[in-house]
Amino acid sequence: WLQRVYLPVLRFVTIRRWVTVGIAALVLVGTVAMVPRLETNFLDASGQNTLSLQQEMPAGTSLEATDAAARQVEEVLADIPEISTYQVTVGGGTGMAALFGGGGSDAASFSLTLDEDADATEVEGTVRDRVAGLGDVGEITVGAGGGGFNTSQLQVNVQASNQDDLLTASDLVRETVEGVDDVTDVTSDLSESVPRVRVAVDREAAAALGLSEGAIGQLVAQTFRGAPVGELTIGEERRDVVLRTVEAPATPEEVRELALPTPAGPVRLAEVAEVSEIEGPVQLKRIDGARSATVTATATSQNIGATSAELSRALDGIDLPAGASYSLGGVTADQDDAFADLQLALLLAVAIVFIIMVGTFRSLVQPLILLVSVPFAATGAVGLLLVTGTALGVPALIGMLMLIGIVVTNAIVLIDLINQYRDRGMGVREAVMEGGRRRLRPILMTAAATIFALVPMALGITGDGGFISRPLALVVIGGLVTSTLLTLALVPALYTIVENGRERIASRAERRRDRGESGGEATTEGAAPTE
Template identity: 25%
Template sequence: MIRGILSKIIASSRFITIFIILSLVLGLYSYYLLPKQESPEVSAPVAMISNIYPGASPQEVERMVTRVIESNIRKLPGYDFSESYSRNSISVVLLQLQNDAPVEESWNELRRILSDTQRELPPECLPIQLNTDLAETAGIIVSLSGQHYNPEELAVVAEKFKKRLEQVEGIARFEIFGEEKKRIEVEIDHTRLAASGLSLEEIFNILQAQNVVIPPGAIVEEGIKTNVRIPGWYNSLDDIENTIIGVSPDGISQRLKDIANIRWELEPDRPLARYNGQSALLLTGYFEAEENILLVGKKLRDELDKLKSEAPHDLLVDQVLFQPDEVNKNLYRFLRNLLEGIILVIIVVLLGMGWKNALVASTAIPLSIMLSFMAMYLLGIKVQEISIAALIIVLGILVDDAIVMVDAIQVGLDKGLKRMEACLQGLKQAAIPILTATLVIIIAFSPIFVLPGAPGEFLQSLPQIVLISLLASYVVAMFITPAMAYRFFTPSQHRKDDWLRRFFAYLLHESMARKRTAIISSLLIFSLAVYALTFMGLQFFPSADKDLLYIDINAPAGSTRVRTEELLLQVEDILSREGEVLAYTSSVGSAVPKFYITLPVSPQAPDFAQVMLRIRPQQGDRFQNNEEMASYLQEKLDSRISAGNIKVKLLEKAFPVAPVQLRISGEQRENLRQAAELIKSKLKQIPGSRNVEDNGEKEIQQLLVEADAEKASRLGISNYDIQRQTSLALEGGRASVLRQEGEQYSILLRSDINSRQQLENLSIKSAYSKRSVPLKEIVGIEVKPQLSSINKYDGQNSIKVRSDIRPGYSAVEIEKELKDKLSSVELPGVSLLYDGEYKQIKDNFGILTRAALLALFLIYFILVLQFHSFIQPLVIFLTIPLALIGSILGLLLFRQPLSFMAFIGMVSLTGLVIRNAILLIAFINDARERGLAVEKACEDAVERRFRPIILSAVTATIGLVPLALSGSSLFVPLAIAIIFGLLVATLLTMVIIPVVYSLLLPERTEVKA
């Protein structure tokens, strides 16, 4: 019955034509509809919990807020660890989930826990803030600037742009970054305040009482209700200035302006933005998750161009980031590699087979890719660098099934079978080996499925595409290839006995005569390859291939925003003189809006600034790559600027940790500090280390004001009077608001005190006795050091020591040398945790290795079922060390590190080399079934399978050549590992596998499954 169905399919030209046309049309349409992005979406299982405790010291914040939050979140299912930072008035806790934790369920439970935790915090604390979307990245950043525009005018323009751009379909939202909001400052002259007899608290209460509207109700006359309204709100600055705060004995009103300077000011705590050295506003846009970013980007650019044309000529509208351009450029590069690979593979097939056979076999490539696009659309797999790279990786494999089928059918025709009979016999002969080989490759890629966390999410589409495309290739080989062969194939002429075939026949013959020598030679080569591994650098993920750098600027602890901005201006001045720096975008008080998914979380603090640089290192002749330019800029900044801590950083492909990072934990801070200083000194001695630093707490000076309770009580002054009036004088207080044109502006009351002497003379008034005395009469004031921040890891005091590395050096080797240096050093009272790149390598390489071993066991089980033997699968497995020889050789020749992607290439390579061995062993068994002796059967199988095996290997490798030459630091090691591993394994497979087979299975006495 099955034979009859297959005969009808093969003979039906209408079915084949419809299938091909539908596949091409629906495949292209699916590609058009598929969402496109630069990189896969990765959700960071990290949450940031923050809380403000106004006026509290770092110690108070840590004890009364941070400690409570840390204790409660440990109850969260899936909790891994937490890091906390307690500073003046603010607590920040970063929570990391375990890799296998259900993220959304965990965040919902965390919200419930934090809701309960709020009740345990001091009543003065503001509501706890939770941010679980730390990986969200801007899709577009536009800078608005102009020399003739003040902040208010820029804000009006930005709001107009924002409203128009948010109307574009596919845009989630736009935000304005760097907007300076105004407020009214009521700065009290402390000497006039003392003369007035009033306190800051009383002024505060007067402002609140005067700026209020209480609904008075209504009167009813003759059945008609008339509402009563009593205006009471401030409407202008004059209203505030003329607020009456008292009346003199002779009846003269005393107004607020008599003792205060009242003016408009900008709020000092809001982040500021700059573009190319000018004050600016940044419009930051975010795309909807499931949209085709290229289509949305086109509409967005059209609208942006309209806005530019409508804007005044002196308004500068600059594109800081436009992700659709990046996606388009990236996809163009990968699709070009894909197209080049397709052309190269087809050329190889044409050279290796007759033109009819080659065209039939090559048809499998576009059909399989189109079917893959259809499946991607149905499964929601987006077009991005990993999914396209996956298609490039399997490109040469897609044609393998068709090559095997074409070869099997051609052999039948050459034997004199009719076309239909040759097609059906070829199907029967090749279907199971092809299916087994396809399953083996799929299983070889399956370990990537089990990778946890961000690496697993990042690479998830790789095995998915391999699975989809190989299944599509199998369907094409089983149905379309025989149908096309039925129409176009004819018996071939006698095959040419080419020199390469003769060479391998000779090599196999000689190896059969010297079996032990051949095996010992292979073992020796493999041992040398394994030894060569010790000379290779290890790498987790490389830095991103983007023409971007960023600079983190940490001003001295306690610096104001003004002082931090001064430091930023020095950095900008240096950058403006570098020709390779095309543009730079800066922020003061926080990080630049997140412009790349793996950027770490940065603090929002007045002593922090960040610069994003768009660069072109190759523009001059000074730099070959981003690393060299970053190293140059770092050295220049270090030599020119001594204040603060300025670090030039590369964008990382994975969520970043420092290349070398050591976490020191313990109870006593002094022990931590001593250990950190010692470790830093050791690390600085190691060649290749750079930017060695720690995040230990820095001490800043504070004025400690301690009340004399007895003296204050005698004067009727409470502790509240002292603290409240001192806080209003120095920190200020939001007394009320001014409402104008639909906007609300805060009214901040504070004094003009700016020295210790003025603080000592601050008049403190008793709320009970109404008596006023200078502050110095009821308190003691002394200067004492205070920690600027208290840092903890999992509830323990902690310091991180970290180091970047110079180009050409290995983080792994530096960490190993550091361990050697510390092995003989006593570090009492502390524990050390190495938490840098090497830990990520060990963790993820270990997981992948265990998964690969499980995959090999599953492959072995499948092979046992196919060959009904326990020994033959072991013979097939000998191709794996042969492949590793080639991979290691290739990586060494091209000076590539053993990166995580190269390791993935080696793991997935096992399926490719086992595939060829399966086909070879199957034909050896077939020859033995026909009565040939074992050695003759081996030679016959190599003779018969030479062309498809060589073609299979060459097509698989040639398809990867464009990727290997692409210059991508992410994919080049993977491509080289597969290319060299497959070539070497294929060449050795046709010699070593028959030799071992003949040794282990000389007669039909092997153990049967």
């Protein structure tokens, strides 16, 4: 019954060849028209089962106050049924920062694990709405992808030659990002500042007392940190031994009263330096040697490509201070790099497949006919992504890469059998009809086996990796459906056009050769009686 359905189609495409090609061209144009409607992202967050939450308290907040604020957030998380477990880390600074009081006591990080059936995007919105109603909990950002990997985090890196210009440019960029649709949780790592004590040494006064700027700085530093004098082993643990002569100053006034030893006797720090309290940034960052700041935001839409494009247009309209610049980072840069690499991989895959088929078929034309299946695989892939509302991301592009090797196999087995019939002396149309009839069932069986094997992935029942496997499966399934159908119709039409054209060219060449031979014989026969 399959052949009874297919043979009339095969007769039509081998007779109305250019009509078939025209229909295929319209399908291809429609595919191109659908592409701009696709949403694009880096990795789809809807299939993930983890969320991350960052809580930032005002700079200098004590660990106890941060812990109390984090407990308020914990109470909210405990009331959300879709959250299976959560883990919170308050503070967590290590090394020198922790030893001298800068160990991140004003920050807390949460890692949330969701139920298997939970929608990460919906839960993310629920968490954001509920924590927004809390008071005195600092600044909270919510994003998908636990463990520090966030598939929806937008970043704008701002650079300037000095701190004042950097602060101005950072504020302008932050205001611009806040005005972009589908963007929330906008923060800047320059938005926080902490009070600092600045000691400006009067070099002439210090030199008169036999002190240098470096010596004064070392003495002040030892007052706060102490002087390491050795190590002590307690059990299996080794600890540093630090000698402190006085308690560390707690106020600028106490810093001014620090006693500095000189050959003429101790003097107050205020006699050789100006001590003042200033506001300073929490951190200093440089990119390629230039002072830098990062404005971070979370995209609430799955269409990261459209959000990034709108953000770029908005940033193009701002007037930054002279010497200041910005560049897009975060998921925008990750997506651009991944798409560029995968597009290059797609081109290389097509080239490799073409070279292999040229060597196999010993022809340049027939491999081109086989590669016609590749662009029509995009028809089903794009269509199924649109129907299911799935964004085009890295997993989907990997599926496209797989399709290049999969879809040409059906065309190969069809053309190979047709060529065998042609070698046995069959005519072009007869060989196409017979080859198509006999290869119909194997082609459909191969495609159906692959499609049904991918159905579990397409339905998202593959567990935590669904955010990768589902788009890939949808692309391969949709591409196989359309490429198989068009292979069974378009490839026979193109093969008939090419081979009929080749036979006509060969026939004309043979007729010209015959006319040339017959003309030469007539001239020779006519010359003999004259002689």
